[in-house]
Amino acid sequence: MPTPYLVTDLDTVAGRYAAFRRALPGVHVHYAMKCNPAPEILATLAARGAGFEIASLGELRMLQRAGVDPADVLYSNPIKPPSHIAAAHAAGLWRFSFDSPNELAKIAETAPGSAVYVRLRVDDEASVFPLSRKFGAGLDDAYDLMLLAGRLGLRPYGITFHVGSQSGNPQAWRRAIGDAGRLMSRLRAEGIEIEMLDLGGGFPARYVAPVPSLDEIAAVIEPAIGELPYRPALITAEPGRALVAEAGELATGVIGREQRGDENWLFVDVGAYHGMMETLQAEWSYPITTSVPEQATGPMLPFTITGPTCDPSDTMFTEVWLPATVDVGDTLYIGSAGAYTLAYASEFNGFPAPTPLFVGDLDGHSDGGFGNAFAGPTLTGSPLGGLTIAGGR
Amino acid sequence: MPTPYLVTDLDTVAGRYAAFRRALPGVHVHYAMKCNPAPEILATLAARGAGFEIASLGELRMLQRAGVDPADVLYSNPIKPPSHIAAAHAAGLWRFSFDSPNELAKIAETAPGSAVYVRLRVDDEASVFPLSRKFGAGLDDAYDLMLLAGRLGLRPYGITFHVGSQSGNPQAWRRAIGDAGRLMSRLRAEGIEIEMLDLGGGFPARYVAPVPSLDEIAAVIEPAIGELPYRPALITAEPGRALVAEAGELATGVIGREQRGDENWLFVDVGAYHGMMETLQAEWSYPITTSVPEQATGPMLPFTITGPTCDPSDTMFTEVWLPATVDVGDTLYIGSAGAYTLAYASEFNGFPAPTPLFVGDLDGHSDGGFGNAFAGPTLTGSPLGGLTIAGGR
Numbered sequence: 001m002p003t004p005y006l007v008t009d010l011d012t013v014a015g016r017y018a019a020f021r022r023a024l025p026g027v028h029v030h031y032a033m034k035c036n037p038a039p040e041i042l043a044t045l046a047a048r049g050a051g052f053e054i055a056s057l058g059e060l061r062m063l064q065r066a067g068v069d070p071a072d073v074l075y076s077n078p079i080k081p082p083s084h085i086a087a088a089h090a091a092g093l094w095r096f097s098f099d100s101p102n103e104l105a106k107i108a109e110t111a112p113g114s115a116v117y118v119r120l121r122v123d124d125e126a127s128v129f130p131l132s133r134k135f136g137a138g139l140d141d142a143y144d145l146m147l148l149a150g151r152l153g154l155r156p157y158g159i160t161f162h163v164g165s166q167s168g169n170p171q172a173w174r175r176a177i178g179d180a181g182r183l184m185s186r187l188r189a190e191g192i193e194i195e196m197l198d199l200g201g202g203f204p205a206r207y208v209a210p211v212p213s214l215d216e217i218a219a220v221i222e223p224a225i226g227e228l229p230y231r232p233a234l235i236t237a238e239p240g241r242a243l244v245a246e247a248g249e250l251a252t253g254v255i256g257r258e259q260r261g262d263e264n265w266l267f268v269d270v271g272a273y274h275g276m277m278e279t280l281q282a283e284w285s286y287p288i289t290t291s292v293p294e295q296a297t298g299p300m301l302p303f304t305i306t307g308p309t310c311d312p313s314d315t316m317f318t319e320v321w322l323p324a325t326v327d328v329g330d331t332l333y334i335g336s337a338g339a340y341t342l343a344y345a346s347e348f349n350g351f352p353a354p355t356p357l358f359v360g361d362l363d364g365h366s367d368g369g370f371g372n373a374f375a376g377p378t379l380t381g382s383p384l385g386g387l388t389i390a391g392g393r
Numbered sequence: 394m395p396t397p398y399l400v401t402d403l404d405t406v407a408g409r410y411a412a413f414r415r416a417l418p419g420v421h422v423h424y425a426m427k428c429n430p431a432p433e434i435l436a437t438l439a440a441r442g443a444g445f446e447i448a449s450l451g452e453l454r455m456l457q458r459a460g461v462d463p464a465d466v467l468y469s470n471p472i473k474p475p476s477h478i479a480a481a482h483a484a485g486l487w488r489f490s491f492d493s494p495n496e497l498a499k500i501a502e503t504a505p506g507s508a509v510y511v512r513l514r515v516d517d518e519a520s521v522f523p524l525s526r527k528f529g530a531g532l533d534d535a536y537d538l539m540l541l542a543g544r545l546g547l548r549p550y551g552i553t554f555h556v557g558s559q560s561g562n563p564q565a566w567r568r569a570i571g572d573a574g575r576l577m578s579r580l581r582a583e584g585i586e587i588e589m590l591d592l593g594g595g596f597p598a599r600y601v602a603p604v605p606s607l608d609e610i611a612a613v614i615e616p617a618i619g620e621l622p623y624r625p626a627l628i629t630a631e632p633g634r635a636l637v638a639e640a641g642e643l644a645t646g647v648i649g650r651e652q653r654g655d656e657n658w659l660f661v662d663v664g665a666y667h668g669m670m671e672t673l674q675a676e677w678s679y680p681i682t683t684s685v686p687e688q689a690t691g692p693m694l695p696f697t698i699t700g701p702t703c704d705p706s707d708t709m710f711t712e713v714w715l716p717a718t719v720d721v722g723d724t725l726y727i728g729s730a731g732a733y734t735l736a737y738a739s740e741f742n743g744f745p746a747p748t749p750l751f752v753g754d755l756d757g758h759s760d761g762g763f764g765n766a767f768a769g770p771t772l773t774g775s776p777l778g779g780l781t782i783a784g785g786r
Binding site: 034037054055056057058059060061062076077079080081082099100102103106129130131133134135253255256257258259260265267269273277280281306308309310311312313315328329343344345346347348349350351352 | 736
């Protein structure tokens, strides 16, 4: 199989989904498909009962092509093009998030009578990718907005928040759920009982640095839910990265090895613009292994790893310890590459984006092994689960 | 025409090419197609005699589909996949850049007998996007490498350098040409006279901040060439941005207007991941106008402009002064958007990349107006050339 390619193990996706449901049995899942909208992943999760969370009409159309009922979809982007709201409403989607009077007016006009859920601004300082500058209403505003929703003929349906992507502190959920509870009490005094509490996303995936487990997060979330003034009919969450990141492994070929000053550089056939954009956005380490057979025992060297383009900004990693002999023709395997990779890959400089491949059981009905409709090649040389070596940029 | 779309005026591309040739009459042009590989632009430049510079085999294939002879193409990415070198060589491309012994060995093996040109590391501090950490050999190494090229059966053909993308200081070329001259003298003492001096790219486009004109740069380059120990048979350059950036205008629709803290925010249907990536990479201002008719006279306010996704990192601009009345349904026109925009646009969050449209004369033989094969719609409301308002992030 020529590099670059991205192998996704659908069994891992299914397993992570099951683990999420097990850790939080009373919490439904609406998968945040923005992190990886591959049809195979949508089908895998749909077959197991997941709902979906969208950011645009384009994403709803992808779900419809995968056979998902729009009634099972949450439109959680707080600011939406009016035409997208109207078309989603016409398709049968009935729940829209908002965080402002302008957005409420938009929804009332283009999707009259819809259910709406307010996005609270919450503490996201413990996350790698905070979101609260762009989105979210304060508690007082959220209260006013839910009352306004009713006056506009909308159904004041729920409350949501987002603790930031890849959150490292379960207490962020506790505080956010506490805020939601205070809003619930105030709204109840006005005769409004919400039907949905949406815990948002931010559930971390395992890359290299330790992260709280789903069980540790659940141990904080469950009692916080228990302290709410009442239990809404639907409690859901929008995991994305936590379900799919660890299911993906990106294989990239070494096309050059050079000494640049004191540094050893590897040039590979995938860069920041071909799927590894998040390496530019944060101090971020991925588990990286190689096809070099003696890697477990031979001497190691620190490498800078850059992409194939003429642009230095596609440099992904520095100080990644790899076998000293790694060279042109070898393959690097970047683990935990299933989220936010192909979702914004381009073909910058004329280099192709990684080919998506899938292994595992798509529909939950076959006996494991390769998926029925999406059989990939047998993966030889892939050290998934083997020695992992951290690299951070 | 629904937003988002990117209109490219091919007459402007042709005009910028003519201006480049006029400013530097003895210098050929090999267009750096990585900045915008649209077939219409390739055809426009090919029809007027330009050569091309590529970063990958993928780009060569695009050129071949546009009818360009690979013999007129320079492969200037210093580090290349061996399979790309072999296939380009087989297609008739005969000139390859390099900056290391490893790359020379690769070329000698996969494209024996080819002409090679060494990439010098030069001062790129005056550029917005410096390149010298990733690429380039020092003067002594470059000398050794050119001798090694001959011993490997390759043709020690030329010298190149890159002063960094969007360079603001013409003296960078003077110093680099001086370095090339010193290398030429040393090589001549060994019996090697180079056939090509390639001045690389870095020629700036006009966004908002003032940049040196082509004439000002030529006034530095021409005398520097005059001081070389001899004049190589071919002197060429690799402008990209300078030829196409100003030819493009990106139209994006306002989908939301909100107050966030003290800031006025506009949400538009294009973000950093749909073509405006460079807004994330540098302090960078674009000329921005709107469809609001009274913009020249009404009151103005400063806006933060963000994309349509759930990701705050697709925020493109802050403190852009726009008409106070701008709102949902209006259009923003982002000027100088012809380079490094669609080249790495994705459909992140399910939002489409801008539709490419072309106006102007493709082949130089019709009487202006719309291109023959690529007629676009009449552009109404586009204030190209009108009031420009700076916004920087």
